[in-house]
Amino acid sequence: MAVRRAGLGKGLDSLIPSNSSIKTKSSNETRSEQNTENVRTVEKVVEKIVEKPADVYLNINQIEPNRKQPRKNFDEDALVELADSIKQFGIIQPLVVQKKNKYYEIIAGERRWRAAKLAGLKKVPVVIKEFSDQEIVEISLIENIQRENLNPIEEAIAFKRLIEEFSLKQDEVAERVSKSRAAVTNSIRLLKLTDKVQQMVVDDMISTGHARALIGIEDPKLQYSIAMRVVDEKLSVRDTEKMVKDILNPRIQKKKDKDPALEAIYHHLEERIKGILGTKAEIKSAGKQKGRIEIEYYSQDELERIMELLESIN
Numbered sequence: 001m002a003v004r005r006a007g008l009g010k011g012l013d014s015l016i017p018s019n020s021s022i023k024t025k026s027s028n029e030t031r032s033e034q035n036t037e038n039v040r041t042v043e044k045v046v047e048k049i050v051e052k053p054a055d056v057y058l059n060i061n062q063i064e065p066n067r068k069q070p071r072k073n074f075d076e077d078a079l080v081e082l083a084d085s086i087k088q089f090g091i092i093q094p095l096v097v098q099k100k101n102k103y104y105e106i107i108a109g110e111r112r113w114r115a116a117k118l119a120g121l122k123k124v125p126v127v128i129k130e131f132s133d134q135e136i137v138e139i140s141l142i143e144n145i146q147r148e149n150l151n152p153i154e155e156a157i158a159f160k161r162l163i164e165e166f167s168l169k170q171d172e173v174a175e176r177v178s179k180s181r182a183a184v185t186n187s188i189r190l191l192k193l194t195d196k197v198q199q200m201v202v203d204d205m206i207s208t209g210h211a212r213a214l215i216g217i218e219d220p221k222l223q224y225s226i227a228m229r230v231v232d233e234k235l236s237v238r239d240t241e242k243m244v245k246d247i248l249n250p251r252i253q254k255k256k257d258k259d260p261a262l263e264a265i266y267h268h269l270e271e272r273i274k275g276i277l278g279t280k281a282e283i284k285s286a287g288k289q290k291g292r293i294e295i296e297y298y299s300q301d302e303l304e305r306i307m308e309l310l311e312s313i314n
Helices: 007-013 032-051 074-091 110-119 133-147 152-166 171-176 180-194 195-202 208-214 220-233 237-248 259-277 301-313
Strands: 057-058 095-097 102-107 122-128 279-286 291-296
Touching: 007 102, 102 110, 102 133, 110 208, 122 133, 152 171, 152 195, 171 180, 180 195, 180 208, 195 220, 195 279, 208 220, 208 237, 220 237, 259 279, 259 291, 259 301
Parallel strands: 095 122
Antiparallel strands: 057 122, 095 102, 279 291
16 A cells, blocks of 8 residues: 555645635536536646646657556547547647657546547647656546546546545545545445446446445345346336335235235236336236226327327227
8 A cells, every 4th residue: 555645745736736626517507618617627737747848749659548547438429529629729738648668658638649549640749757656646537537537437446546545535535626525435335336237337327326226235136137127117216216225125014915826917917018008017906906007108209109009999
């Protein structure tokens, strides 16, 4: 474990000034305005680290990404947009690189490097600096976190690395990245999910709200099974929370309340209704000879489709 220094050392202290802040999303701020603010913050940070950037241009093929950087997934559409911008205006903020044996390693600016390759640039502006291993990790983590380019799982891994590699507390991490302590805590908790469910978060199959609800399910197979049910049935976060609660705290019912044979019949009928209507249906008994059938729909168009099917039944 790395020895803890006052604050975070020169790298991260330079990256995150004590009086810096990142605007949080609100209903009256557009995504582009927030991204612009975050980019400006990072650019000021990088300028402070590299002091006065020199106009040095390197062949783009001499540069390679940092294999330990937290972000593994890049939005292809966003890269194309950035490439178009680079074609028009060039690269405004130089890449920060470090000399290796036969190449230069990117410390900050991999997204710009990828977009520059798409744009067909042969050379890119760089600032060549020497950094310690600790400073490299700090810069790559904080640049990505503040630019909000990380998916929820990558961000969680980044927070965990800051805590484990630099002996930070969660509130210290929260202060450095301009997030609440609760946000950092909830983010790290996502790493308790099984790998398959984490990948579902990365792929936007389920939201972080769904994911947090599933954390309470410790059995990996059951957790993944419920996650797939969330997707298949298009369950809301509230529905998922209720389902998990029912699994963790099953209600104690008297034997007479449920007839296994009747439950099997209900299940069979529910599947038949689902096959006819193409949507989930549930039969709820309210005693002998009575009950109700609940049919789910997920849009106005689907409701109208179901109504047409019902009206066509003679």
